[in-house]
Amino acid sequence: MPLLEVSNMTHFFGGLRAVHAYNLEIEPGQIRGLIGPNGAGKTTIFNLITGIYDPTEGEILLEGKTIKGREPNKIASRGLGRTFQTLRLWRHMSVIDHIKLGRYSKLDYGLPGAFFSTPRRLREEEKTTKIAMDLLELVGLPETADQLVTNLPYGAQRRVELARALATEPKILFLDEPTAGMNPEELIDMMKIIREVHQELDLAIFLIEHRMKVVMDLCELIQTLDFGEVIAEGTPDDIRNDPKVIDAYLGKEVSV
Amino acid sequence: MPKKIISVGKKIWATMTGWLKKFWSNFRDVPLISWLVAFSVTVALEIFIGQALARMVGLSKPPALFGVALVLDNPAKFLSAIIYMILVYGLPVGVIAYLTKGVGNQIAEWLLQFPLLLTSVVHLLLIYGVMHYWTSISDYRLLVARLAMISIIVTLSLNVVNGYMGEFSCSHPGFMALGAYVSSIFTVLLFVTDNRFGDALLPAFLGPFMFPVSLVLGGFVSAAGALLVAIPSFRTRGDYLAIISLAFMFIVKSLFENLEVVGGARGISNQPDYANLWTIFVWTVLAIWIINNFVRSTMGKALNAVRDGELAASAMTVNTQKTKMVAFLFAAFWAGIGGGLFAHVIRYINPGTFGIRKLAEVLAMVYFGGLNSVTGSIVGAVGFSLISEALRPLDIFKWIFIPIMLILIMIYRPTGLIAFREFDVAQLFQPKGKKDEEGVDHAAA
Amino acid sequence: MDVFLQQLMNALQWGSFYALIAIGYSMVYGVLMLFNFAHGDIFMVGAYIGFFVSSGLLALNLGSVIGLSTGVELGLVLVLTLIISMLLNSIVGMGVERIGYRPLREAPRASAAITGLMIGIILETANLALLGPQRRSFPELIPTTTITIAGASVTNKKILIVIVSLVLALLVHQFVQRTKWGMAMRAMAYDYVVVPLMGISSDRIALMTFAIGSALAAAAGILFGIAYPVLDPNMGILFGWKAFVAAILGGRGSILGAALAGFLLGFIEIFVTMIFPSTMRNLIAFGIILIILTFRPHGFFGEPFSAQLRL
Ligand SMILES: Nc1ncnc2c1ncn2[C@@H]1O[C@H](COP(=O)(O)OP(=O)(O)OP(=O)(O)O)[C@@H](O)[C@H]1O
C-alpha cells in the first residue's frame, strides 16, 4: 500500500482549472519531485493535499485512510509536514519556540498544564526542548535557539522552517521550493541537509523545485506539471530527455 | 536659529540622560529583595514621622499619591512636596537599597537553593507588607491600590486577546459587567438584608468564604457570554471580533438596563465589603501567575503563531479555532473575576459603569503598557491608574492630557511601552550580579 | 396605515443620520483598513460647526441687508451653512488624519484605532472645556410645515432631511465609482501598494477619504440639528459606535451598503420602539445586527477578505 495516494484530483478556482485529474503515489522512503513552469499549479497541489483547499474532485489517502476535506492541522498531525514557498515564520517568536510549536499535537499536558505549571508540563516541556534542540542540531543551527527568528539570515530561516516541519514527526515531508532565493553556498548546505534528514529520519519527501540540478540530484521520480496537468512522469533521465518537458519550459521562456 | 536651539537641546538631553544612566548604574545590581526592604523602611518612616515631616515642610498631611495632586491643586506647594518626597521616599529608598545590595544579593543567592515557590512566597509577603502599610495611611490610597490591582487583572486578560492573539476585542466591559452582576447578586442575595433581594439567606460569617465562589461563578458566566461572541467571530479571520464584541458590549449593557430584577438602570448597591486589600492581592497574584503560565505554555505560543501566521500554525498541527476559543474564554473569565472584585470595592454598580468609557480606559491601559507582555500590562494598569488619579485635580483637562499622552506613545512606540517581553518570575528574584542578565528583549521589530 | 407611514418617515429620517455617518466610517475602513473611532465625534464637531455657522449667518441679517424675504433668506442660510460647515469639518477630518493616523501608517492597525479613540475623547473634552456642559439649541432654519400624504402627516423637515441625505450618499457613490480619484481610492482599498504607481500619492487619497467622510458627518450633524435642535458634547458617542456597526454591516468599503445598513438601523430602532419600551432599543437593534453578522459575516455587499492586524 502506498504511503500517500492521490487519485484523479481536480480543483477549480472559480472558473480557473488550476489542477486537473492529478494522480500520485508515494511509497515510504521515496524522494519525489514536482516541477513545472510558474503558475502550473504545483503549490496548489501541495495546498490541496495538506488541506488548505478542499479539492473539487478526487480522493486523497494517507496510509489508506482518506484525508480529503480534513482540517490542515488534523492532516498535519497524521504525518504530513510541510514548508512554504514564501517563508511563513512567526515574526515575534524565538527559533526554539518555532520548533517546539511543531510538536503542538504531540504535547499532552492539557488545560490544567497550561494554566498551572504542573510537574507533567515541566516534564513534557523539557522533553520537547530536547527534541527541538536535536532538530536544530540536525539543520545546523543549534546556537541560534534563543534568537528571534527575524534576526537570522534568509538561508537559516529556511532551515528553521524545515526543522519546524520535522518537529511534527512527518511520514511525508512536503518541501515547496526549499532552495528558492538561496545563494549557491546555502543551496549546497540545504541539499546536504535534505539528504541527511531523509536518511536519519526515514521519511518520504515530496518537493517542488525550479532548480533542475536540485531535483535531478535528489529525486528518484519526477512529475512535470503544466497548466495543472501532469505532462510527464519518470526518472530524472526520462524527464531530462522528454520533448514535452523541454517544450513546456522553452515555450514558457520564449513567451516571457 | 531653531536648528541651533534643537542641537543645544539635544546636547542637554544627552548629558542629562548620561548622568541619569551613570547614577542608575549604581543600582543595577540591587536585587528585588533589597528594593523591597528599602521600601519597607520608607513606609515605616512615613508612618512614624510622615505627619511631623509634612508639617515641617509646610504640608498639612503626607501627600496621598506622591504629591502630584497636591501640586496641581496648589502650585505653591511644589517645593514642599518635592522635599517631602525626597526625604521620605527618594533618599531612604536609594540609600537603603544601595547599602543592602550586598546582603540582598547574598540572600537572593541563598534563596536559590529553595524551590521557586518558597522564594516567591517570601517576596510576595514582602510586597504585600509594603503595600499594606503604605495604604494604611489614607483610605484614598487604599482605594487607589485596590482598583489598580483589579486593573492589572482586567488589563492582563485583555492583553491575552488584543496582544497575544492579535485580535481587537471590545467586549471587556461586557464581561466585567457579567462578572460584577453575577457576583453581586450572589453575595447580596445570600448575605445582605436589603429591600431588593430581601433577607439574608445565610449567616453573614460564611460570606467571606463564599466570596471566591461568587467571583468564580461570575467568571464562568462571562466565559459563557464570551462563547456567544466567539462562535460567530472566529469562523473566519478578519475584523469580525471587533464588531461583534462591540455589539456584545452594548447588548450586555442594555440587557442589564432592562432587567428590573437587578435594578435596571439604577443597578445594585450594598455589596458586602469583602474585597479588602489582601483578598484582591491574592486574586491579582493568582491572575498574573495563571495568565503568565498560559501565555508561556505551548497553547499560549500557539496563540502567537495564529496571530503571526495562521496558515503556518495550522500546518504545524495547531488547532487554530480551538486555540482562539480557549484563549478568548479564558480572558473573559478573568475579566469577570475583575468585574466581581470591582463591584465589591465600589459597592455600587449600574449598567452605565460598563460602557464606552470603561472600554477606552481598559484599552488605554493595555496599549499604554505594551502588547504581548505581562510586565507591560502590570506597568500599564498601575501606571495608568496612578496617573489618572494623580491628575484628578486637572478636572476635565485630564481627559485632554491622558489621550495626548497615549497618542504620543502610539506614535513613538506603537505596541506600547514594554511590548513583546517574556515575564520570568525566576529571573525577577535572582541575585543581580556582574553578568547582569536582562530579560531577552523581544522588542517589536 | 397612516401611523405606519408616519413611522416609516421617522425611520427614514433617523436612518439618514446613521447612513451619512456610516459612509464616512466605511470609506476609511475600506480604503485605509482603519477603524476611525473618532468619527462619531467628528460628527459632533460638524454639528457644532453648523450651529456656529448658521447662527453667525443669521446674525448677519442678510435678509434686511440685501432685501430678501425671510423664506429665501433662511433657505440661503441653510445652503450656505451646509456648504461652509462641510468644508470646515473636512479640514477637521484631514487634521485628524494628519495628526492621529498618518504617523501610524506602518504601525499595527489596532494602535491607530487607539489613537482614533483618544482623538475622539480629546474632541469631546475640548468641546466641554471651551463651550461648557450646557446644551445648545440649533437655530430654526426651516419653519415647520406639515404635509399630508396618503393620510399620514409628514413635516417638510423630514422630507428635506431624507432627500438631502440620499442625494449626498449618491453623490459620493458616483464620485467613488466615476472619477479618477474614486478609482484611486478603490485601488487603494484593493491593494495599498498600487496607488503610488498610478501617480497619486496614497497620503493624498487618505486625506481625501477623511475629508469626504467628515463632510458627510457635518451634513449629518446639521440635519440632526434641524430635526432635534439640541446639541451636546457627547452626542457623537453612541451615534458613532452605532454607525460604525452599520458600516461593517454594509460590507467593507461599500458606500451604498453602509447607507442601506444605516437606514436599516434607523428602521429597526424606530419600529422597535413602536412595540417595545424604548429602553429596549439598543438591546434589540444590536441583537438583530449580531444575528445578521452571524449569517452574513461580510455584510450586505462585502466580499470575503482577510485582514491581518500587522502586529
Ligand atoms: N487562492 C487562489 N485563488 C485563485 N487562484 C489561485 C489561487 N491560488 C493559486 N491560484 C492560481 O492557480 C494557478 C496555479 O498557482 P500555483 O501557485 O499553484 O502555481 P505554482 O506552480 O506553484 O507556481 P510558482 O512556480 O510560481 O510557485 C495560478 O494561475 C494562480 O494564479
Ligand SMILES: [Mg+2]
Ligand atoms: Mg508555487
